[in-house]
Amino acid sequence: MKLVCKSIATPLGRMLLAAGDAGLAGVWFEGQSHHPDASTWQVVQSQCWLDQAAEELQAYFRGQGRQFKTPRAAAWGTTFQRSVWEALAEIPWGATTRYGAIAARLNNPLAVRAVGAAVGRNPWSIVVPCHRVLGADGSLTGYAGGLARKQELLTREGAWPLSSP
């Protein structure tokens, strides 16, 4: 699948958006870990899904958008990873969950660590809210874009610091 991409500015730094014909392929912070190799993608000014996603992201940062409706088209990922990402996508704005809870939902309660690894490779930063997953004790644990961004995102959503541990 051929991908096109464009970069946008956000309050948390520049982000790169990528899309194919079928939908949004990914959203990454510049320089975050697990950033894919974008050298073969074609940089464009405008594209259907890119524009829609950019618009929704800006709305999110203005506090005016609480969910993303741009269709996603996974360009990578194993079966397990995709099932984790799907579960992530269902966490509503302002809510949080735990790695263990996701593992349990997948009927694989012992695969907690594997879930952590999969969450870390979520290709759609913010859009698929991997930042809403906390450790069993409510700690931030980790974030591919850096813990500072994770905390900032949760604060903006009023989900940090935790009210009820």
Next chain:
Amino acid sequence: MKLVCKSIATPLGRMLLAAGDAGLAGVWFEGQSHHPDASTWQVVQSQCWLDQAAEELQAYFRGQGRQFKTPRAAAWGTTFQRSVWEALAEIPWGATTRYGAIAARLNNPLAVRAVGAAVGRNPWSIVVPCHRVLGADGSLTGYAGGLARKQELLTREGAWPLSSP
């Protein structure tokens, strides 16, 4: 690259031809070793390169065609493998060469064994005449389509048994 394919009958068994937009992608005996996974290719009745190659193959088997002019478009292969396949393509009808000779031509005389491995993965059976490569002592050594076919091809070209070892 999207590939289309079709199967044809030859005196040595059915063969599968595959092609992309730019040219012939490969020709394999049914069930030969290193046969690629064709399950995602679209089977077609007719296509520019497929038709030309099929015609040339039939002419070859009738003894009326001694070289193939259908353009090839490699869909796989490392740099090393492609250079080996290019060298193979230059062996004329009725002639034979040795694995060592090819390695020498590539300025890599020690890579004899690697040449053997690469020859074995030649995607264009017959069209790129990997059957014209013999062991240093003139033995048949191996053929992805089976030694019987290799011998039959060489016999048809009057290159077997060897006249001058």
Next chain:
DNA sequence: CGTGCAGTAGCCGTTTTCGGACATGCGCTT
């Protein structure tokens, strides 16, 4: 006696590493 913290040992999918096996041929030893 609680409480808190550090260390530890399992859990599981993915990634990375590693060791052979090959469509060989030359040179050297037995």
Next chain:
DNA sequence: AAGCGCATGTCCGAAAACGGCTACTGCACG
């Protein structure tokens, strides 16, 4: 004459290492 070791690029399988984790343990404090 037959056998062994080595050199080369690639693929493939097995094995090990590596994480955005957790629950449990043992120990040091009040």
